[in-house]
Amino acid sequence: MADTASSSAGGTPAAVTTAEASREVHSTSLGLSNEKLAMWTLLGSECLFFGALISAYLVYYGRYNGLPEISPALFDIPFTSVSTFVLLMSSLGMVLALAAIQRGDDRDFRIWILATAMMGTVFLSGQIYEFTVFVNEGMRLDTSPFAASFYVLTGFHGIHVTVGVLMLITLWSRSMTGNLTSEHSDVVENIGLYWHFVDIVWIVIFTAIYLIPYEQARL
Amino acid sequence: MTAVPADSASQGLRILKRPKAETGLWSWVTTTDHKKIGVMYFLATMFFFVVAGIEALLLRVQLAVPDNNFLSPDLYNQLYTMHGVTMVFFVGIPLGAAFFNYIMPLQIGARDVAFPRLNAFSFWVFVAAGVFMYSGVLLNGLPNGGWFNYAPLSTTVGPDPSGYTLGGGSAELASQVHMGRMLLYSVGLQIAGIATLAAAVNFIVTILNMRAPGMTLMRMPIFVWMTLIVAFLLLFALPVIGIALWQLLFDVRFGAGFFNPSVGGDPMLWEHMFWLFGHPEVYILILPAFGIISEIIPTFSRKPIFGYTAMVFAGIAIGFLGWGVWAHHMFATGMGPVANTAFGLTTMTIAVPTGVKIFNWIGTMWGGKLRLTTPMLFAIGTVAMFTIGGLSGVTHAVVPTNYQQTDSYYVVAHFHYVLFGGLVFGAIGGFYYWYPKVTGRLMNETLGKINFWTLIVGFNLTFGLMHFLGLWGMPRRIDTYASGFGWDTLNLIITVGAFIIAGSILLLVINMAVSVRRGKLAGDDPWDARTLEWMTSSPPKHYNFREIPQISARDELWHRKHAVTEDGAYIRVPAGGAGLVVDHDHESDIHMPDPSFYPALSAVGMPIMGWALFTSGAAMIVMLAVGSIITVGSLFAWAFEPSAEEGH
Numbered sequence: 118m119a120d121t122a123s124s125s126a127g128g129t130p131a132a133v134t135t136a137e138a139s140r141e142v143h144s145t146s147l148g149l150s151n152e153k154l155a156m157w158t159l160l161g162s163e164c165l166f167f168g169a170l171i172s173a174y175l176v177y178y179g180r181y182n183g184l185p186e187i188s189p190a191l192f193d194i195p196f197t198s199v200s201t202f203v204l205l206m207s208s209l210g211m212v213l214a215l216a217a218i219q220r221g222d223d224r225d226f227r228i229w230i231l232a233t234a235m236m237g238t239v240f241l242s243g244q245i246y247e248f249t250v251f252v253n254e255g256m257r258l259d260t261s262p263f264a265a266s267f268y269v270l271t272g273f274h275g276i277h278v279t280v281g282v283l284m285l286i287t288l289w290s291r292s293m294t295g296n297l298t299s300e301h302s303d304v305v306e307n308i309g310l311y312w313h314f315v316d317i318v319w320i321v322i323f324t325a326i327y328l329i330p331y332e333q334a335r336l
Numbered sequence: 337m338t339a340v341p342a343d344s345a346s347q348g349l350r351i352l353k354r355p356k357a358e359t360g361l362w363s364w365v366t367t368t369d370h371k372k373i374g375v376m377y378f379l380a381t382m383f384f385f386v387v388a389g390i391e392a393l394l395l396r397v398q399l400a401v402p403d404n405n406f407l408s409p410d411l412y413n414q415l416y417t418m419h420g421v422t423m424v425f426f427v428g429i430p431l432g433a434a435f436f437n438y439i440m441p442l443q444i445g446a447r448d449v450a451f452p453r454l455n456a457f458s459f460w461v462f463v464a465a466g467v468f469m470y471s472g473v474l475l476n477g478l479p480n481g482g483w484f485n486y487a488p489l490s491t492t493v494g495p496d497p498s499g500y501t502l503g504g505g506s507a508e509l510a511s512q513v514h515m516g517r518m519l520l521y522s523v524g525l526q527i528a529g530i531a532t533l534a535a536a537v538n539f540i541v542t543i544l545n546m547r548a549p550g551m552t553l554m555r556m557p558i559f560v561w562m563t564l565i566v567a568f569l570l571l572f573a574l575p576v577i578g579i580a581l582w583q584l585l586f587d588v589r590f591g592a593g594f595f596n597p598s599v600g601g602d603p604m605l606w607e608h609m610f611w612l613f614g615h616p617e618v619y620i621l622i623l624p625a626f627g628i629i630s631e632i633i634p635t636f637s638r639k640p641i642f643g644y645t646a647m648v649f650a651g652i653a654i655g656f657l658g659w660g661v662w663a664h665h666m667f668a669t670g671m672g673p674v675a676n677t678a679f680g681l682t683t684m685t686i687a688v689p690t691g692v693k694i695f696n697w698i699g700t701m702w703g704g705k706l707r708l709t710t711p712m713l714f715a716i717g718t719v720a721m722f723t724i725g726g727l728s729g730v731t732h733a734v735v736p737t738n739y740q741q742t743d744s745y746y747v748v749a750h751f752h753y754v755l756f757g758g759l760v761f762g763a764i765g766g767f768y769y770w771y772p773k774v775t776g777r778l779m780n781e782t783l784g785k786i787n788f789w790t791l792i793v794g795f796n797l798t799f800g801l802m803h804f805l806g807l808w809g810m811p812r813r814i815d816t817y818a819s820g821f822g823w824d825t826l827n828l829i830i831t832v833g834a835f836i837i838a839g840s841i842l843l844l845v846i847n848m849a850v851s852v853r854r855g856k857l858a859g860d861d862p863w864d865a866r867t868l869e870w871m872t873s874s875p876p877k878h879y880n881f882r883e884i885p886q887i888s889a890r891d892e893l894w895h896r897k898h899a900v901t902e903d904g905a906y907i908r909v910p911a912g913g914a915g916l917v918v919d920h921d922h923e924s925d926i927h928m929p930d931p932s933f934y935p936a937l938s939a940v941g942m943p944i945m946g947w948a949l950f951t952s953g954a955a956m957i958v959m960l961a962v963g964s965i966i967t968v969g970s971l972f973a974w975a976f977e978p979s980a981e982e983g984h
Contacts, residue, residue: 145545151450155541158571162533165575173583173594173605180600182593258590262601265592269583287972 156307160314163277167318170273171325174266178330182261189330191254193247200243201323204278207236208316211309218292221299227292230305233312234285237278244275267326274322277315284308352973355931366931368452368979369878373459374438375774380463381431382845387470388422391415393838400831402819410501412815413480414517418469420483421521424617425528426466428755429570431763432624433458433535436563439770440539442869442876443557445548445885450541452929453974454534460939461531468943469524475950476516482813484610487595487603490518491587516950518588522581523946529574529581530942536570539563548868550887554648557867558641561648562627565655569616569623572659577613580606589949607669611662619658621755622722623651625762626693629715632769633697635865636712637704640891643696650689650696657686667738676735683733690726694719709863710784714765717792721757725750728803743813746806752799764791764844771848772862776874777855783847787840794836801826801833866891879926927980934974941967 145151181188214229248268256264288305291297297304355366364372394415398407407415441449449455472478481490496502496510503510543564547556556564584606586592593599595606634641641647663671663679697719706712728750732738741747764787772778810823817823861870871893872881889895898906941963948959 146547146551147545149545151541151545154545155451155537158537158540162537162571162575165572166579169576169579169609173579173609176602176605177594177600182599258586258592261599262593265583265586265594269586269592273582287975 150303152303152307153310156310160310163314163318166273167270167321170266170270171322174270174325177262177266180262182263184255184261187254187256187260187264189327190334191251191256192327192330193250194327194331196243197247197323197327200240200247201319203236203243204240204316204319207233207240208313210236211312215302215305215309218297218299218302218305223292223298226305227289230285230289230292234282234289237282237285237312241275241278241282244271244278270322271326274315274319277318281308281312281315285312352933352937354977355933357931363931365936366456366933368448368456368929368931368935370437370441370449370452370455371774371876371878371880373455374434374436376459377430377434377437377462380459380466381427381434384422384426384430384466386841386845388419388427389838389841391419391422393834395419396831396834398815399817399827401828402817402824404816407815409815410477410480413813414478416813417480417482417485418478421469421479421525423755424483424621425525426462426469428621428759429528429532430462431759432563432566432620433462433532435559435624435628435763435766435770436535436539436566438774439869440560440563441542441546442773442872442880443560443867444543444546444551445868445881445887446542446546447880447884447926448929449538450546451538453932453935453979454538456932456935457938458531458535458538460936461534461942462528464939464943465524465528465531468527468946469520471943471947472517472520475520476513479517479521481518481521484614485518485521485584485606486610487584487587487601487606488597490521490584490606491593491595491601491603515588518584519946519949522585522588523949526578526581526585527942527946529578532570533574533578536567536574539567540571543567548884548887552887554645555887555890555892557627558630558644558647558651559627559867562623562630562651565651566620566623569620569655569658573613573616573620576609580609580613585949604669607666608662611665612659614665615662616655616658618754619654622758623654625718625722625759625766626651628762628766628769629697629718631865631867632711632715632765633700634891635769635863636707636709636715637701638707638864639700639704640866640894641696642699642702643692644890646692647696650692653689654686657682657689661686664733664738667735668742680733680735680738684730687726687730687733694723694726709768710779710781710788711765711769711863713785713788714761714768717788718758718761718765721753721761721792721795725753725755725757728753741806743811744806745802745810745812748812749799749802749806752802756795756799761791761795767844767848769863770869771851772855772858773869773874773876775852775855776858777851777853778858778862779847779851779855783843787843787847790836790840790843794833794840797833798830798837799833801830805830861893864897866894868892871896879928882926929979932974932977934970934977938967938970938974941965941970 145154147154210229210233214226214233217223217225217229256267258265258268285308288297288308355362357363357366364376367373367376394407395412398404398412437449437455441447470478479485496514499505499507499510501510502513543556543560583592583594587594587596587601593601595601595603597603630641630647660682661679663675664683667676667679697715701716728746732741732747732750768779768784805823805826808822808826810817810821817827858874860872860874862874863870868885868887869876871885885892897908899909901907943963944966945960945963948956948963951959
């Protein structure tokens with residue numbers, strides 16, 4: 118959703134003088150494209166979005182509003198481990214897709230970008246299934262601060278995965294119509310940065326929500 | 337992040353045509369020019385400034401005499417809440433954005449910001465947030481929990497659980513009214529946050545990546561440095577309040593209970609998250625003004641800024657330390673002596689880099705050839721008034737004293753000295769300073785000086801006396817007070833002072849409006865200034881610079897206007913020295929981003945999604961769908977629209 122490189126330093130793709138033309142080669146001050154710098158900046162901000170949500174979850178860990186059965190005891194660790202594994206593997210798919218488009222292999226790119234989107238979708242389906250089970254067992258938004266902070270944190274992450282899947286499918290369809298070739302690999306790289314971030318932050322969330330209570334219950 | 341060549345994008349994905357208008361309303365709605373967006377930010381900000389100012393005047397009329405019933409308690413609560421919310425989120429933050437937009441790209445020698453359409457998006461989303469926020473006058477009323485909106489006043493419990501005032505006896509109606517108001521607050525500020533976050537990313541990328549050749553970081557004007565620091569503060573502070581507002585939304589609309597102690601929620605979490613944003617926010621508001629006066633003072637002292645490096649690092653230090661002081665807003669909440677002491681100490685520490693800045697401004701003026709023009713008067717006023725506010729701020733850091741001052745008018749006096757005395761004085765100085773660059777004409781100096789002196793008298797009359805009122809025990813946020821506490825005379829004088837401020841602001845507006853056509857022609861460099869924006873024409877062409885300047889010094893323009901003699905003295909070179917000849921020909925071959933409908937259109941969907949939460953069931957789902965189709969659809973169309981047409 119950013120503007121193309123034609124608005125980068127100097128702002129002129131067709132430069133006026135030779136002096137300017139030579140400057141256009143190194144068109145940004147840091148030598149990094151505007152889009153990539155913007156993505157890193159945005160991800161820095163995302164760290165605080167998730168940091169605030171995870172902190173709130175930890176503050177409310179154990180506040181069950183008099184309903185101790187609505188607690189991490191509901192969580193199905195093997196199930197969520199599988200969907201977590203699928204999400205983490207999707208990062209591998211993203212890497213392979215980027216490598217494919219960088220070497221100009223459109224067929225492999227489409228396979229891997231679609232596989233990545235599919236793995237993201239599997240993760241989302243798992244999350245919807247999990248939410249449904251929990252709601253049926255009586256864990257609702259207004260049950261307790263614990264329940265609310267669980268839903269708001271994992272839901273916020275789910276929205277991020279959804280946005281990522283939409284972008285991946287868009288990349289795939291652009292490639293199918295021949296509008297995305299190796300010269301646009303930087304677009305794929307930037308969306309890949311976002312995708313990897315969403316995966317990495319899930320590692321933290323999975324640890325905080327599922328693994329730590331499991332370990333405590335076992336001890 | 338989708339860069340697509342123009343030819344492919346024209347194949348069917350084009351829903352709306354490329355806007356063509358170069359003048360008139362549509363040229364403004366669809367513009368991607370940072371200067372036009374800057375002007376629109378300024379106008380919108382002035383509008384909200386006047387609205388919030390009128391709210392303040394109504395409050396002062398109510399408080400002018402004891403036992404007054406000019407405003408009902410409920411209306412009073414709405415007005416003081418909206419005065420704070422508007423001044424902070426719809427004046428303070430976008431006023432910074434107005435200056436950043438117009439001035440910063442010119443000062444770093446860029447043709448535009450990094451993402452011109454994202455810039456337009458930021459502006460229109462900010463407007464949408466303002467419309468949404470004030471739509472309460474047609475719905476259930478405006479937010480009434482204060483700009484800080486502490487729980488449990490803000491949550492499902494609400495201020496009026498039995499429906500005594502809000503529901504006319506009906507608890508159900510009262511909770512409906514309350515929910516509506518809190519939705520306006522939580523959703524409205526989240527929309528505004530999206531706008532500001534996008535702008536912060538844009539400014540960071542622009543400053544880091546689009547500097548003219550030779551413009552190293554340590555050659556950037558102080559104003560650009562302050563822009564960069566503010567953008568980073570926004571980038572990290574907005575998520576914290578964003579999540580708190582998100583949780584508040586779930587509390588009031590879906591009964592989540594994050595901040596509701598009766599189900600195990602914690603009202604203190606809101607306070608911590610609010611002020612973890614809220615204190616960096618104070619620096620977000622004041623640092624732009626610091627940047628502005630750091631440009632004005634050297635120009636009118638005919639000296640380079642004193643201690644440039646110290647100025648930059650003091651700014652960075654403020655940016656870092658600003659994260660470690662938030663709990664000084666909460667000394668009276670019972671955090672315990674250890675936390676109180678720690679936050680008291682960090683608060684005193686942050687006075688050090690601020691003091692460095694104040695001494696550097698004085699050092700810049702010291703021994704300079706001062707020209708007391710209107711911008712310079714406002715800059716000096718900023719230093720003086722901010723120093724008073726800073727000193728009363730240090731008194732807050734002393735915890736036992738703080739217990740006495742908290743929630744009294746002393747606090748109101750303090751933060752108006754830093755925000756009005758700092759931000760508003762600095763910004764008005766900036767208006768007078770850069771007005772000739774934006775319009776090509778100077779503002780009237782006589783009116784300007786009357787503006788300054790009336791403002792400084794009105795300001796001190798209003799807020800200076802509040803120190804005494806606070807120390808004599810008058811609490812904040814009360815809608816009226818009984819006679820006989822010794823507060824009557826001061827309150828009356830304060831109200832008179834508030835009207836003097838209003839008259840002075842009216843003078844400013846008149847001066848601006850009249851000078852657009854009648855002002856003296858300014859020329860490129862009316863102040864004999866030092867930075868790049870004065871190298872180009874007034875107003876600048878849409879591409880800013882005919883040729884991107886090569887930078888070889890801090891205060892580049894000053895160095896171009898002066899040469900070194902054999903004995904090392906600087907002498908002025910005749911007009912038209914190297915690099916000063918501006919060639920206005922052949923501008924058609926400079927390519928600039930084209931206007932676009934999508935940034936403005938994508939903003940339209942957001943308030944619709946917000947209003948959806950006022951309904952329920954099918955209506956809510958339909959409105960959410962319509963809003964998100966407009967917004968997401970525009971974003972998609974935008975992503976596939978090239979930023980500029982080929983062969984144009």
